[in-house]
Amino acid sequence: AKQAGRNGVRFFDQSMQDSISARVRLESELRLALERDEFELYYQAQVDQRGRIVGAEALVRWNHPNGGCVPPSRFIPLAEETGLILALGGWVLERACAQWKEWQRLPGTRGLTVAVNVSARQFHQPDFCERVAAAVARHGVAPGVLKLELTEGMLLESMERTIATMHRLKRIGVRLSLDDFGTGYSSLQYLKRLPLDQLKIDQSFVRDLVGDGNDQAIVLTIIAMARSLKLEVIAEGVETEAQRALLAKLGCRRYQGYLFGRPVPASELMRAVADGPPG
Ligand code: C2E
Numbered sequence: 001a002k003q004a005g006r007n008g009v010r011f012f013d014q015s016m017q018d019s020i021s022a023r024v025r026l027e028s029e030l031r032l033a034l035e036r037d038e039f040e041l042y043y044q045a046q047v048d049q050r051g052r053i054v055g056a057e058a059l060v061r062w063n064h065p066n067g068g069c070v071p072p073s074r075f076i077p078l079a080e081e082t083g084l085i086l087a088l089g090g091w092v093l094e095r096a097c098a099q100w101k102e103w104q105r106l107p108g109t110r111g112l113t114v115a116v117n118v119s120a121r122q123f124h125q126p127d128f129c130e131r132v133a134a135a136v137a138r139h140g141v142a143p144g145v146l147k148l149e150l151t152e153g154m155l156l157e158s159m160e161r162t163i164a165t166m167h168r169l170k171r172i173g174v175r176l177s178l179d180d181f182g183t184g185y186s187s188l189q190y191l192k193r194l195p196l197d198q199l200k201i202d203q204s205f206v207r208d209l210v211g212d213g214n215d216q217a218i219v220l221t222i223i224a225m226a227r228s229l230k231l232e233v234i235a236e237g238v239e240t241e242a243q244r245a246l247l248a249k250l251g252c253r254r255y256q257g258y259l260f261g262r263p264v265p266a267s268e269l270m271r272a273v274a275d276g277p278p279g
């Protein structure tokens with residue numbers, strides 16, 4: 001605490017110091033974690049109306065050497081700030097494509113899609129499309145299989161450049177999904193310019209859907225928007241049968257959430273694919 005101000009006011013108090021050193025520690029741990037291969041991809045099922053698994057979202061997990069699994073909310077924001085997300089995101093993309101390739105040897109995996117989360121910084125790298133194309137080619141990923149989940153915030157940077165990047169990704173055979181949809185401020189006017197394939201209804205609208213008329217109205221609007229733009233809709237955070245039934249009634253035909261399965265290691269997802277829907 002060397003920064004004492006003119007009036008003896010300290011700019012940093014002890015708790016700020018502590019949280020800064022905690023961040024510095026976390027940052028160097030993150031760097032090491034990449035080198036030591038401590039990250040793992042979990043996969044969460046995405047199902048159709050009949051409960052069949054049609055795809056999976058890859059969600060990164062950090063198996064910390066001190067034991068325990070660190071959730072992405074603890075390290076993704078820091079990885080974004082420090083730029084480590086570029087290396088981590090590259091690893092995620094590579095790993096997800098390799099996983100899809102491995103899955104192809106198992107029965108019942110044809111047509112299974114794999115969704116990967118892409119952070120803003122990663123998307124805006126000048127060679128992002130080349131990286132995606134290289135991963136797709138290396139693992140022989142079929143067209144339409146890899147889905148990139150983008151968020152509204154990242155699309156605001158430079159509209160023309162963003163749209164150009166999206167078109168290039170589409171030409172590689174990649175599908176594009178807009179994650180956390182409804183939490184941003186995309187107008188229909190804006191959305192129609194984007195070469196998207198899917199809208200993902202944010203879980204905040206699903207949570208209280210059954211009892212909340214406003215959320216029902218929002219979800220209905222999103223579904224109508226998706227229909228007029230010819231986009232698929234998927235709802236995330238589906239935890240109860242009542243939510244699923246209402247979403248179905250409102251016209252949503254793809255679901256993801258604890259009702260169908262938590263994010264699990266790749267082998268466990270394959271067991272669920274082999275077992276098929278319950279009943
Ligand atoms: P997201 O992309 O919106 O992912 C959905 C989150 O909701 C996941 O949290 C998932 O485990 C959780 N979830 C799924 N079903 C349910 C449910 O029924 N109820 C509830 N309450 N939650 C559910 P997770 O795995 O902790 O990931 C959090 C966020 O971290 C993700 O949000 C995403 O923004 C980010 N993230 C995860 N993996 C990656 C990655 O590989 N790259 C990047 N850039 N971001 C990632």
Ligand code: CA
Binds near residue numbers: 179
């Ligand atoms: Ca996502």
Ligand code: CA
Binds near residue numbers: 179180200202203236
């Ligand atoms: Ca989401």
Ligand code: CA
Binds near residue numbers: 180
């Ligand atoms: Ca989210």
